[in-house]
Amino acid sequence: xxxxxxxxxxxxxxxxxxxxxxxxxxxxxxxxxxxxxxxxxxxxxxxxxxxxxxxxxxxxxxxxxxxxxxxxxxxxxxxxxxxxxxxxxxxxxxxxxxxxxxxxxxxxxxxxxxxxxxxxxxxxxxxxxxxxxxxxxxxxxxxxxxxxxxxxxxxxxxxxxxxxxxxxxxxxxxxxxxxxxxxxxxxxxxxxxxxxxxxxxxxxxxxxxxxxxxxxxxxxxxxxxxxxxxxxxxxxxxxxxxxxxxxxxxxxxxxxxxxxxxxxxxxxxxxxxxxxxxxxxxxxxxxxxxxxxxxxxxxxxxxxxxxxxxxxxxxxxxxxxxxxxxxxxxxxxxxxxxxxxxxxxxxxxxxxxxxxxxxxxxxxxxxxxxxxxxxx
Numbered sequence: 296x297x298x299x300x301x302x303x304x305x306x307x308x309x310x311x312x313x314x315x316x317x318x319x320x321x322x323x324x325x326x327x328x329x330x331x332x333x334x335x336x337x338x339x340x341x342x343x344x345x346x347x348x349x350x351x352x353x354x355x356x357x358x359x360x361x362x363x364x365x366x367x368x369x370x371x372x373x374x375x376x377x378x379x380x381x382x383x384x385x386x387x388x389x390x391x392x393x394x395x396x397x398x399x400x401x402x403x404x405x406x407x408x409x410x411x412x413x414x415x416x417x418x419x420x421x422x423x424x425x426x427x428x429x430x431x432x433x434x435x436x437x438x439x440x441x442x443x444x445x446x447x448x449x450x451x452x453x454x455x456x457x458x459x460x461x462x463x464x465x466x467x468x469x470x471x472x473x474x475x476x477x478x479x480x481x482x483x484x485x486x487x488x489x490x491x492x493x494x495x496x497x498x499x500x501x502x503x504x505x506x507x508x509x510x511x512x513x514x515x516x517x518x519x520x521x522x523x524x525x526x527x528x529x530x531x532x533x534x535x536x537x538x539x540x541x542x543x544x545x546x547x548x549x550x551x552x553x554x555x556x557x558x559x560x561x562x563x564x565x566x567x568x569x570x571x572x573x574x575x576x577x578x579x580x581x582x583x584x585x586x587x588x589x590x591x592x593x594x595x596x597x598x599x600x601x602x603x604x605x606x607x608x609x610x611x612x613x614x615x616x617x618x619x620x621x622x623x624x625x626x627x628x629x630x631x632x633x634x635x636x637x638x639x640x641x642x643x644x645x646x647x648x649x650x651x652x653x654x655x656x657x658x659x660x661x662x663x664x665x666x667x668x669x670x671x
Contacts, residue, residue: 323661
């Protein structure tokens with residue numbers, strides 16, 4: 296690719312920081328760095344037309360942990376890691392609200408609701424509520440986070456579920472609006488965001504970092520932050536992060552829709568919410584963990600059939616509906632849900648593995664990546 300004098304001068308020369316990935320983490324990192332160093336030249340490189348992973352393809356849940364999910368985490372991760380991650384999620388949501396503004400991402404504090412169809416599973420989680428509430432008050436300074444609200448099932452028109460636990464501090468957002476607001480803020484600060492730049496490899500000679508793109512363009516920058524989440528292993532194969540595809544569908548508007556709030560089912564592997572008079576429903580990765588461990592966007596009959604079955608039999612039973620859209624996004628997961636924010640080399644830092652909680656933790660992870668990059 297041959298660049299003109301103007302293109303080289305304006306876009307690709309004297310770059311202080313290159314950020315790979317223009318999603319939630321990448322844009323927040325760019326904004327944080329530019330805020331700290333107003334005169335720095337910051338370039339964000341994105342290979343897709345829009346952020347390619349899940350930043351604009353997620354369900355828009357502003358959540359930080361259902362009871363069954365946290366209980367599951369506590370069996371698979373050290374306790375201090377679990378609660379530190381919860382604190383990170385809540386801190387990230389606060390930072391996002393402050394940075395973007397609740398109106399600019401249509402934040403709705405309708406609560407988070409975990410539904411159960413198994414009495415034993417519910418009773419196990421119900422028995423954890425008091426202890427979790429004490430821990431949440433200790434960690435987040437929030438009182439009475441969780442409560443049993445079984446009446447929510449009937450008031451929402453749900454069938455096939457018998458029990459419900461509420462997290463009163465959770466909500467939902469419009470992630471398209473959120474990303475537009477972040478992008479507008481980035482442009483206002485003079486950050487350059489370029490799409491269609493697919494990175495092939497990065498190198499660090501100790502003095503500068505060098506990025507080779509697939510169009511043979513080579514960019515020299517003083518520093519690099521890799522914020523590609525589920526795609527991180529393509530550039531940094533040594534990392535404990537792998538892709539996890541999430542499939543989603545949304546209905547056409549449904550008249551007199553009762554359901555309001557962000558709902559979780561089966562440890563969060565299924566999730567649904569109201570949006571503009573419609574139902575958004577996603578998940579099902581647990582039906583085929585291996586098959587969904589992919590960076591390829593797409594839909595599968597097995598998972599889509601399960602989602603439609605849940606929709607028809609449990610969420611809006613007896614109500615006619617039409618599926619208006621289907622899509623998928625790529626998350627980044629690993630052996631634990633704590634994000635990886637670390638130096639890869641002297642001038643390269645990664646900020647990846649959001650664990651399906653990018654909306655919650657992305658803003659804070661972006662800031663933490665800058666802190667890691669600039670610490671002495």
